[in-house]
Amino acid sequence: MEPLLKLSRAIDFINDRFGEVANWLVLLACLISAGNAMSRYAFSLSSNAWLEVQWYMFAGMVMLGAPHTLRLNEHVRVDLLFSSVSERTRIGIDILGIIFFLFPICIILMYFTWPWFVESWHIQEMSSNAGGLIRWPVKLVLPVGFALMALQGVSELIKRIEALIHHHRLQFEYEKPLQ
Amino acid sequence: MIPFVRENMAPLMFGGMVLFMLIGFPAAFSLAATGLFFGFIGIELGLIQPDFLGNLTYQLFGIVSNDLLLAIPFFTLMGAILERCGLAEDLLDSIGQLFGPVRGGLSYAVIFVGAILGAITGTVAASVIAMGVISMTPMLKYGYSTRHTMGVIAASGTITQLIPPSLVLIVLADQLGRSVGDMYAGAIGPSIIQVALFCIWVFILSIFWPKDVPALPEEARTLQGWQLWKRCLWGIVPSLGLIFLVLGTIFMGLATPTEAGALGVVGAIALAASYRTLTWKLLYQGMSTTMRITAMVVYILIGARTFSLIFQGVGGKVWIEDLLIALPGGQIGFLLFVNAFIFVIAFFLDFFEIAFIIIPLLAPVADKLGIDLIWFGVLICANVQTSFMHPPFGFALFYLRGIAPPSIKTSEIYWGAIPWVVLQVILVLIVILWPGSVTYWIDRSTRIDPSKVKIEIEQPELPPPLQLGPLPQSQ
Numbered sequence: 001m002e003p004l005l006k007l008s009r010a011i012d013f014i015n016d017r018f019g020e021v022a023n024w025l026v027l028l029a030c031l032i033s034a035g036n037a038m039s040r041y042a043f044s045l046s047s048n049a050w051l052e053v054q055w056y057m058f059a060g061m062v063m064l065g066a067p068h069t070l071r072l073n074e075h076v077r078v079d080l081l082f083s084s085v086s087e088r089t090r091i092g093i094d095i096l097g098i099i100f101f102l103f104p105i106c107i108i109l110m111y112f113t114w115p116w117f118v119e120s121w122h123i124q125e126m127s128s129n130a131g132g133l134i135r136w137p138v139k140l141v142l143p144v145g146f147a148l149m150a151l152q153g154v155s156e157l158i159k160r161i162e163a164l165i166h167h168h169r170l171q172f173e174y175e176k177p178l179q
Numbered sequence: 180m181i182p183f184v185r186e187n188m189a190p191l192m193f194g195g196m197v198l199f200m201l202i203g204f205p206a207a208f209s210l211a212a213t214g215l216f217f218g219f220i221g222i223e224l225g226l227i228q229p230d231f232l233g234n235l236t237y238q239l240f241g242i243v244s245n246d247l248l249l250a251i252p253f254f255t256l257m258g259a260i261l262e263r264c265g266l267a268e269d270l271l272d273s274i275g276q277l278f279g280p281v282r283g284g285l286s287y288a289v290i291f292v293g294a295i296l297g298a299i300t301g302t303v304a305a306s307v308i309a310m311g312v313i314s315m316t317p318m319l320k321y322g323y324s325t326r327h328t329m330g331v332i333a334a335s336g337t338i339t340q341l342i343p344p345s346l347v348l349i350v351l352a353d354q355l356g357r358s359v360g361d362m363y364a365g366a367i368g369p370s371i372i373q374v375a376l377f378c379i380w381v382f383i384l385s386i387f388w389p390k391d392v393p394a395l396p397e398e399a400r401t402l403q404g405w406q407l408w409k410r411c412l413w414g415i416v417p418s419l420g421l422i423f424l425v426l427g428t429i430f431m432g433l434a435t436p437t438e439a440g441a442l443g444v445v446g447a448i449a450l451a452a453s454y455r456t457l458t459w460k461l462l463y464q465g466m467s468t469t470m471r472i473t474a475m476v477v478y479i480l481i482g483a484r485t486f487s488l489i490f491q492g493v494g495g496k497v498w499i500e501d502l503l504i505a506l507p508g509g510q511i512g513f514l515l516f517v518n519a520f521i522f523v524i525a526f527f528l529d530f531f532e533i534a535f536i537i538i539p540l541l542a543p544v545a546d547k548l549g550i551d552l553i554w555f556g557v558l559i560c561a562n563v564q565t566s567f568m569h570p571p572f573g574f575a576l577f578y579l580r581g582i583a584p585p586s587i588k589t590s591e592i593y594w595g596a597i598p599w600v601v602l603q604v605i606l607v608l609i610v611i612l613w614p615g616s617v618t619y620w621i622d623r624s625t626r627i628d629p630s631k632v633k634i635e636i637e638q639p640e641l642p643p644p645l646q647l648g649p650l651p652q653s654q
Contacts, residue, residue: 022474023466026252033253033441037434051246054437058473059243061252066474074471075205075478080527082203090203097204101212105485108215112236142239 001165004158011155012071015148019068022061029057048129056138063145067152073172087169091160098153098160106150113142185224189498192217192490196536206532207475210482218489227492238484242477246437247353250301252473253440254346257425257447258302259465264451266417267296268313273410275317279395282385285318286331286392290377293335294370297342299421301349301440311336311582324391325587327384330595333568333575334377334602340564342370344425344443347530347563349436351556354538359436360429361621365553368616369561372609376602417453421446476531483535496543503544510548514555514611517541518562522604525566529574533563554617558610565603568596 033054040046069075082090117139119125125135163170184191195217199209221227242248261267270292278284278291311332318328340347343363352362385392425443428434434442451457490496506512521533528536538559545555567575570593579592610616 019467019470022470023463026256026466026469026473027462029249030253030256030441030444033249033438034445037428037438037442041433054249055244055246058249058252061470062243062474062477065470066478069471069474069478070205072471075207075475076529076532077203077205078200078209078527078532079203081201085203093203097202097208101199101204101208105208105211105215108232109211109235109239112233113239116236116240138243139240142243 001162005162008155008158011151015067015071015152015155018064018148019071022065022068025057025061025064029054029061032057048127048132052127052129052133056133056141059138059141063141064148066145067148070149070152070156071172073170073174077174079174082174088164090174091164091170095157095160095164098157102153103150106146106153110143110146110150113139113146117143181224184220185226188217188221188224188226188493189490189495192493192495193498196486205478206528207478207482210479210536211485214482214485214487214489217493221489221493226494227489231492232489234488235485238488239481242480242484245353246435247349247359248477248480250349250437250440251346251476252469253437253444254301254344254349255472256465256469257440257443258300259468260444260447260451260461261296261300263461264447264456265454266414266450267292269410269454270295270414270418271313273407273414275314276395276407277411282389282394283381283392284394285314285321285323286327286381286384287378289314289318289331289335290338290374290381293338294342294374295415295418295422297339297345297370298426299418299443300339301344301346302339311579315583321395322390322393324388325591326595327391328595329576329579329583329587329592330597330599331377331381333573333579333592333596334599336575336578337564337567338370338373338377340567341366341373341557341561343367344429344436344439345560347534347560348556350531350534351538351560354534355542355552355556357552357556360432361553362556363426363429364620365557365617366560367620369557369606369610372616373561373603373606376606377599380598380602417450421450479531480535483532483539486536487539495540499540500544500547503541504547510550511611513545513548514550514558517545518558518607518611521559521562522565525563526569530563530566533559533566551614551618553621554610554614557617558607561603561610562607565600565607568603569600570596 032050036046036050036054066075082093085093117136120136120139127133127135159170162168192213196210196213199213199216200206202209215232218227218232222229222232271288274292275285275288278287281287314332315328319325339345343366345366348362348366349359352359381392421443424446425439428442429436429439448457448462451461487495503513503516506516508515521537524537525533542552542555546552567573570576573596576592576596580589583592
């Protein structure tokens, strides 16, 4: 079990770093958007590149930040039944969910999005807007995000199996997220 | 067996979705899993083509390149900063003193501050927490009944939902394919009715149950005359500034809703700095919560799009349409049914799940019945607002439980919320029976579509060029 737990900690570490990157993207995207709006009126200055970089960052904060959110157990659930079953049942639900829901989805979505990135990379696809950005970075972020999510799934799976065997409680219990 | 499945694929898939969601695994994954599971059955049965699933890539790209969804992190960050910057405390303190001498004065103050905060920010949690912490203690101390205190705080915190620039309205506008500006204009009337209803209720209480809502005693009114007015202005002027920065720029067509959200963040940071509450920790915590909420919400959207792509592929859209158009009573019958349905489903699903899963199924039917989608959206918004208040899962109540002293029983919070849920249902009925309450303001608003203010309008992403094989050699 120990090597597996090490692996789980390593994955958590990696995704926490990506989570920090995602945190920064929130503020950066915000400042760019506000700056862009102001400069458009102050100096009639604006460009498609600045508009596009905002949603590139949006894609980044979502795809790179979601695995960290999973680690903190903050993806919203329908907790009608979930809140009334025992801790061990909840762990069991999570284990099955990770194996039968999370892994297949991440793998299938990676399967669909990866060739898209490769294609975009090969033809060096540019935005169709004048002065727009090159497209492959945002197309890369999708499969990378799903891969990181699958990795986090592995880590969560290890932690839950361990908790089930050793009767531990999980570090992050589920609470309804703030909104 | 197989012909049965083939015939009833859509209802089976809908049932499957409910089942998968009930298991309690994060909804985003349950939804996507339902979609893919039934997608493969559909392919096996020959209902959909195998490469139909390839459309998923376009759906995903459509989500991340959606400029309007960027408003989610911006408005959330703005709310997270305002929540702790001290503005709400200042407002409540001064307005509470202003209304204090009247019976129910503190309740009116809480409602008005809720409305002002609602006009500044777009998220619910922020204002409920801020108001709960500061107004609960004085209200209980000066003899307001516990139930009423809990109810009025929870209800006022959720006003934000309906008053522009509500995040809920932005998301609904996106799902319904209408402009955010019209959606905001449409929500003005119902927002006013809502605040009026709340105030009327406090007034009724102060006449029939004056003991529940006493006036402030003389010794609690520390500020008098000019001093008091100065304090009020000190709280209200920066609020008006922020309201202009966000709502004003949208209504005047100066900025897109997304940009207005970003400007609001800058304004909120400046305000926090002027209150000397701006710390690095506050800002970073705000960024971090915002990132997690955004990621969670957009993942639900990813799951919902996966689900609805396949659901439409197996004929779900037609099934829902046939089901709902057959309802008796035409428009009104449909609206009553849909609102009752959403009222109930809101016990189990949070707003974003409703917006991303349920609304896309209902919108085409509403459109077909000739229902104005702005009216429909505002109606849904007013309705969903109850989901934040109704026991036992309402978010607002959940927060209140978190910050209320342990001596207050959970049952009192629940009982306190019920009159306000009833008021909200009355609002929904008013809006159903009087569409003019929504459309009156749309006709009056500028005809500029704020979501198209951009100088450069972004072109929709074109599909990549087809990979054609080498041209056949000419003879």
